[in-house]
Amino acid sequence: MRTSIATVCISGTLEQKMLACAKAGFDGIEIFEQDLTVSPMSPEEVLALANRLGLSLDLFQPFRDFEGVDENTFVANLARAEAKFQLMNRLGISTMLLCSNVGTATINDDELFVTQIRALGELAAGYGVKIAYEALAWGTFVNTYGHSWRIVQKVNHPNVGLCLDSFHILSRGDDPAGIAAIPAEKIFFVQLADAPVLSMDILSWSRHYRVFPGEGAFELDAFMGHLVRSGYDGIVSLEIFNDVFRQSNVERTAVDGMRSLIWLQDKTATLLGAGATTYPLGISALPGAQEASGFDYAEIRTEDPEAVAGMLAQLGFSFRGQHRRKPVTLWSAGNARIIINTQRSRGITAEVSGFGIQVPDATLGTMRATALKAPVVPRHHTVGEQPLHGFTAPDATEVFFGTTATEPAWTAEFGDGSALSDTGSITGIDHINLAQPWQAFDESVLFYTSTLNLAARPGTEVPSPMGLVRSQVLRTTDGAVRLALNIVPHGLEGTGDRAPSYPEHIAVHTDDIISLARQAVAAGMEFLPVPNNYYEDLAARFALSGETLVQLQELNLLYDRDEHGEFLHFYTETVGSMFLEVVQRRGGYDGYGAPNAPVRLAAQFERNRLTTY
Ligand SMILES: O=C(O)c1ccc(O)c(O)c1
Numbered sequence: 201m202r203t204s205i206a207t208v209c210i211s212g213t214l215e216q217k218m219l220a221c222a223k224a225g226f227d228g229i230e231i232f233e234q235d236l237t238v239s240p241m242s243p244e245e246v247l248a249l250a251n252r253l254g255l256s257l258d259l260f261q262p263f264r265d266f267e268g269v270d271e272n273t274f275v276a277n278l279a280r281a282e283a284k285f286q287l288m289n290r291l292g293i294s295t296m297l298l299c300s301n302v303g304t305a306t307i308n309d310d311e312l313f314v315t316q317i318r319a320l321g322e323l324a325a326g327y328g329v330k331i332a333y334e335a336l337a338w339g340t341f342v343n344t345y346g347h348s349w350r351i352v353q354k355v356n357h358p359n360v361g362l363c364l365d366s367f368h369i370l371s372r373g374d375d376p377a378g379i380a381a382i383p384a385e386k387i388f389f390v391q392l393a394d395a396p397v398l399s400m401d402i403l404s405w406s407r408h409y410r411v412f413p414g415e416g417a418f419e420l421d422a423f424m425g426h427l428v429r430s431g432y433d434g435i436v437s438l439e440i441f442n443d444v445f446r447q448s449n450v451e452r453t454a455v456d457g458m459r460s461l462i463w464l465q466d467k468t469a470t471l472l473g474a475g476a477t478t479y480p481l482g483i484s485a486l487p488g489a490q491e492a493s494g495f496d497y498a499e500i501r502t503e504d505p506e507a508v509a510g511m512l513a514q515l516g517f518s519f520r521g522q523h524r525r526k527p528v529t530l531w532s533a534g535n536a537r538i539i540i541n542t543q544r545s546r547g548i549t550a551e552v553s554g555f556g557i558q559v560p561d562a563t564l565g566t567m568r569a570t571a572l573k574a575p576v577v578p579r580h581h582t583v584g585e586q587p588l589h590g591f592t593a594p595d596a597t598e599v600f601f602g603t604t605a606t607e608p609a610w611t612a613e614f615g616d617g618s619a620l621s622d623t624g625s626i627t628g629i630d631h632i633n634l635a636q637p638w639q640a641f642d643e644s645v646l647f648y649t650s651t652l653n654l655a656a657r658p659g660t661e662v663p664s665p666m667g668l669v670r671s672q673v674l675r676t677t678d679g680a681v682r683l684a685l686n687i688v689p690h691g692l693e694g695t696g697d698r699a700p701s702y703p704e705h706i707a708v709h710t711d712d713i714i715s716l717a718r719q720a721v722a723a724g725m726e727f728l729p730v731p732n733n734y735y736e737d738l739a740a741r742f743a744l745s746g747e748t749l750v751q752l753q754e755l756n757l758l759y760d761r762d763e764h765g766e767f768l769h770f771y772t773e774t775v776g777s778m779f780l781e782v783v784q785r786r787g788g789y790d791g792y793g794a795p796n797a798p799v800r801l802a803a804q805f806e807r808n809r810l811t812t813y
């Protein structure tokens with residue numbers, strides 16, 4: 201499939217944009233007129249740069265407010281178009297995007313639209329230019345692809361065809377199935393954009409909140425399926441108007457976009473099933489997606505290993521020893537393995553720096569992640585050590601693939617390699633919560649869902665004294681691997697990719713949280729204190745026995761319940777920018793105690809302020 205991206209998607213000068221798009225692997229770009237107008241490069245220089253970079257210049261856009269106008273305006277519009285055709289000839293671009301009129305159309309008459317657009321096509325033909333007509337969702341008279349297609353059919357000119365943009369179609373709740381019936385040769389261009397579900401006017405939604413495929417809520421694989429079935433074999437381009445992308449690192453955003461198209465082709469191939477890749481669009485599938493069976497480990501980087509080790513010991517983790525070559529130690533409890541890493545930890549009190557997941561075939565997982573442009577973490581292993589397959593996520597977390605095993609082979613590299621008999625009641629890692637700098641959030645959602653084959657759940661918002669925290673869970677179907685991503689409030693972003701001022705956590709699960717909490721307290725652990733008001737509210741919301749309430753309050757346990765079961769959990773104190781959570785799921789409870797998250801954030805805020813002052 202030939203891929204392209206509109207220059208409007210990313211930050212920087214036209215030259216920087218072109219370099220980044222070429223480096224990310226796009227075949228071509230759409231030149232957004234504004235980017236050219238403000239550029240010191242002449243059209244000829246832009247063409248020369250594109251040639252040097254191996255980029256095709258696929259589309260010139262947008263040409264606005266043309267059809268449905270009075271005769272005088274029409275004559276002026278044709279003159280305006282002709283100047284752009286001349287410019288396009290200098291750029292060597294042969295397709296122009298014509299947006300349906302949103303501003304100057306005064307006459308609602310399909311016959312007039314047809315006549316005027318046919319005249320435009322005729323003029324364009326003289327310059328070797330083709331017109332791709334796009335129905336903007338907020339077009340004054342033409343705002344559905346069905347309508348634009350009827351007009352294009354009536355225009356009946358070889359130089360006039362359609363531009364299909366997923367946003368304009370799906371934002372209106374329009375059924376894209378009709379695309380499959382459009383003759384492929386009349387689809388001149390295709391633009392893809394995803395978007396989160398938002399309730400606002402479509403223009404604002406489109407201009408500010410579009411995201412790359414896989415980062416929003418549109419069913420773009422189904423959209424692509426209809427396109428593939430039409431027999432279309434042209435360019436598939438990204439056109440994302442997004443305030444964050446336009447101020448983020450240009451190279452990273454371009455890679456994020458490329459990843460989205462690689463992921464979408466694979467999703468579409470899966471949806472279409474056998475024969476998917478034989479359609480002329482030539483979508484490529486990825487090496488097989490695998491369902492992760494669980495966490496291999498979680499890693500904490502710290503220059504104060506004693507503080508972290510102390511907490512683990514209080515929770516009943518066993519010290520499994522030092523790695524025979526690296527400055528890392530292993531602690532385990534049941535299937536929960538936590539690595540304390542003091543390498544490159546200068547200035548880091550403690551942070552959640554990485555994790556591993558177990559898949560049936562780690563090499564296959566690595567091939568898939570590499571195909572999705574996941575940046576490899578360099579790791580050396582010597583003879584007798586397990587090879588490590590790792591990647592750096594956009595939030596700088598290091599993610600590794602391990603092989604499904606109750607006792608991973610790499611644990612033998614620690615201490616004397618013995619598996620200690622377990623005494624505690626911790627059974628495994630339940631979830632890992634990662635703080636996201638605001639500019640990495642959408643990129644992280646796509647990165648983790650695509651490379652680790654996780655599904656994104658609808659997002660939530662958690663009020664806290666520091667601001668509203670946006671939260672989204674990514675998980676396997678069975679919940680064996682769960683990640684919770686939090687966008688940290690403004691001011692706590694920290695520097696670089698990490699969000700160190702906002703605590704992240706590793707949650708472990710147990711079958712008996714009451715005993716575990718008692719043992720931890722007896723071992724000297726202090727939990728995050730929970731205010732009395734919380735327990736009064738619990739008593740009002742749930743018919744809990746007095747005895748249960750006293751027990752919860754005495755141990756600073758939090759409680760939630762849904763139609764499936766119950767959830768009990770507690771939090772440790774924060775060390776650096778990380779803490780631990782212990783959870784017990786009773787029955788089929790599948791959430792994360794969301795109603796309790798504001799209590800936790802407020803308690804941490806109180807606590808940190810008290811210790812700071
Ligand atoms: O928001 C707009 O004006 C606009 C312009 C060009 C497009 O292709 C589009 O989808 C929207």
Ligand SMILES: [Mg+2]
Nearest residue numbers: 334365391439
């Ligand atoms: Mg568009």
